[in-house]
Amino acid sequence: MGNLPEGKHYDSIEKGSGMDNKEYTLHLLRQMIGNEKNFRPGQWEAIEAIAIKKQRALVVQRTGWGKSLVYFLATKLLRDQGAGPTLLISPLLSLMRNQIQMAEKIGIRAHTINSVNQDEWARVEEALRIDRCDLMLISPERLNNEYFLKQVLPLISGRIGLFVVDEAHCISDWGHDFRPDYRRIVRIVQMLPRGVPVLGTTATANNRVVADVQSQLGPGLSIYRGPLVRENLRLQNIRLSSQSERLAWLAENLPKFKGSGIIYCLTVADTERVTGWLKKKGFTAEAYHAGNDGNINRSALEQAFLNNEIKILVATVALGMGFDKPDIEFVIHFQRPGSVVAYYQQVGRAGRALDKSYGILLSGNEDDDIQNYFIESAFPTSQVFQEILNVLENSEELSLDEILAKVNISKSMLEKALKLLEVDGAIGQTYNKKLLYFRTPNPWRLDEERINRVLEVRKSELAQMQAYVEYRGCLMQFLLRALDDPNPTPCGRCANCQGKGLPNVVTQGLIIEAENFLKNNQIVIQPRKQWPNGLSPNQKRIIPQEYQNAVGRSLCYYGDAGWGKLVRMGKYQDGHFSNELVEVSVHMICNLWQPDPFPTWVTSIPSTRHPHLVPEFALRLAEALQIPFYPVIRRTKEAPEQKTMQNSTMQARNVMDTICIDQIIPRGPVLLVDDIIDSGWTVTVAGYLLRKNGSGTVYPFTLAQASTRNGNA
Amino acid sequence: MIISPDSQAILLLCSHLATSSSIKHAPLTLREWNSLARKLQFLSIRPGALLEISSDELKRLLEIPEEEAKRILHLLQRGGALAIELERLASMGIHVLTRADADYPTRYKQRLKDSAPILLFYAGEKALLGQPGIAVVGSRHLDEAGHACAEFVGNACGRSGMVLYSGGAKGVDRISMNSALAARGTAVGILADSLEKAIRDSQNRAAISRGDLCLVTPYSPSAPFSVGAAMGRNKLIYTLADYAIVVASDTEKGGTWAGATEALKSKWIPVFVLNYPQMPQGNSLLLKKGAFKFPHPFPENNPNLKEWLESHSTNTKSEPMQPNLF
Ligand SMILES: Nc1ncnc2c1ncn2[C@@H]1O[C@H](COP(=O)(O)OP(=O)(O)OP(=O)(O)O)[C@@H](O)[C@H]1O
């Protein structure tokens, strides 16, 4: 190779004018990210392995190292050689806009096909047809999607030039992120003919995971592994047991950061709560999660955050892997994640292009409860699997809703079970106006060993994370050891190395304010607008506007510290809700909520098991509100507890069958009282009957809301 | 599923999986593949070696024109899409055999030679393909005698451990297959249309998962029914079996007639035709063309139908082993 001087501009040089591959690739890299830049150690080697030597490679490099660059550059080289487009399989829904722009600088046209960009599909298909697509991003689920397989894949006419598996640690059961779909990827890679290069990338694979990935993808896989240390990251752990202390800590310490940052929470409810508090304290913060039936426009939030229009994103893990904003100053965890690897991934969003950044882990009392809940609900039970298979065996094909009408499990659990069964080959899917599932002739048996193995891994990861929180030595070193970094040394920057950091105590006044915030935090009950699918064949799905409830309120989340505890005690110990609950309910209704027009009477939903509990509370509440109480709703027969009814169809049917109402009821607006709202079907049906019988506006009010701990949302 | 490099190359060159009508280079036809295979065999090159060959080498070795070499190379690059599609089929329980596989039924190679299908897609117990057995063919519409005959043969197969071969369609096929399976026997259905659809039928599914049934087709697993396909498939029923019994046939038209006359001419196996006073005209014409008589009432008290068929027919042709084409 000719010794070209550093910093020379190569823009005019075309390949073939005497440059070797490495020089040419460096030239491309500089076109992408700047003229003064060079390969990071290992980048060229990985590119050479796949694009020149056509090997299979696994690249294990720290977050923010530039793994995306490797497959962009490799794609370019392969396309120059006349190869087909790259197929990039990633759990991320979309490539970051800035990454696509980066790729475009060297003429790479990247496209994606996913469930939310249907309006672009025709354009993508056209690009493939005329060979104007260089890189196709899909999620693992697409590999079993009939549209993709029958319409899109043939357009690539099979010429996949490079097969990229992003977040390749998901291949291994030992990995922290079990994704059944990745098993399909393994089988596909095993069937690929020699000569199709394969690239796996991950930042988070310990030795055991690397070995497992290697054994599954075949001995021909070469490993490119670099140090995982993040030199600009200052780690610190702070234990503050109550939520109010942690909220107060945030309010007190966030102003110390000039830049933007992420606050990770474990549940959707927590992101909303923290966001509410921060907004109240004058920060520009937004909640980011996949809950709320997708009401949140995630890509708009990402964009606003990238542009620094939002200072703080309060996010669940939905804001995850691969999110590349170079100037994130801090990543704060409001609650402790379930594993060291997940923590490394998340904290790795910080400071990719800053000299100094902070990773602060707050942890509290609720962490273990939540994590244990995640572990317990990670897999459907064997009985659930069997019921689903029985239902499918007795028919040719069924939609999701049709299965839900026959099997008593929640939709999210059913989806989990279907995915596992599908990857196991026990069921298949087909499309006929809607997605249909059918039983395949493949024999199936629950792989309990595998499930237990995954659960064991989760438990030991949790234990390791607990140890991290307590650790007194260098925190970065702890993380590096856990990830089997080849050379873990003390970082000299973390709070433990430095012996100082942000304060781990908070001003008492702020704590009380946060406590009040939590108490007064209004939890809204959104009215249901539709009956569930499959409830009854002649039932129109839409609930007529005039029979819908108004927006209601819950006093607290069930099981929360604070009022949640009083509600639980009232329901399961004392058989009586305390006067304190009456007082705070009045305060919430009259001072915070102020429904307008104000209700002129109160009614309640009794349960056959505790016939007096709720009416008796409602009576006291009515007295305190100085309006009358009329018990017009009755239960016809013993209904199984709503929480044992696991999905909407079953829940609504359960309520319909067991509730009835007096013929003659007052006309005015009414406060409809229940103790705990779970599915929302009880108050929906009760409200519907009230309106039908001539009441005014129906305002549902419940003492607590059973929070769905939607961890992956 | 592990696919050998030879099979991989054959699939890449010949299968229509993961293709669309708009693509530039069509997969090889049976005839095209045969001529390529013969060349490879002559040069002692395994098909799998094609996976790692350059375009120049290809042209030189095979002495083929530029355009043809391009087509072959292009087809060989389909590995990615093919792997994805094969994985999906496998997860539904559908697998593939090529002529290069050891498990490919030898009877096809012996009896059909070059016209043995290059690829077979199957669901179920592949060891059944080519086990001793009896083929039952006939039109979909049956009279009482035909119905009884289909049942009788199916049942006899089931009880004597013979495989019941049929086209896996409605009518004769279904009746005979069901009675074979009901008698705890085994069956093979050689389909002319969508295998993907057939495995969703709950009866089929149950028999497949017990290991009693194998459904097989030379066509793409999602292919819809076509008359041409049904015609091409007929010989695949006869050539897997030891004996064939034609229950009812039209005259000079229809798949049963075409298949039976082809079988009589090719002399792969002895062909019997159900013989009774009110039999369809096609039956009597086939008997005139040399088919053996299958009596009504049936040979009930014979414990083993195969022995009866053997003693009431003359051996057709010896089956010399000869080197065969992958
Ligand atoms: N050789 C290089 N020199 C300087 N900057 C680079 C280099 N390679 C990549 N980068 C920059 O580093 C940033 C992070 O890159 P990228 O998103 O590819 O990281 P990653 O390894 O995929 O991280 P993650 O594990 O989080 O997905 C990008 O903004 C990219 O422009």
Ligand SMILES: [Mg+2]
């Ligand atoms: Mg990345």
Ligand SMILES: [Zn+2]
């Ligand atoms: Zn340190």
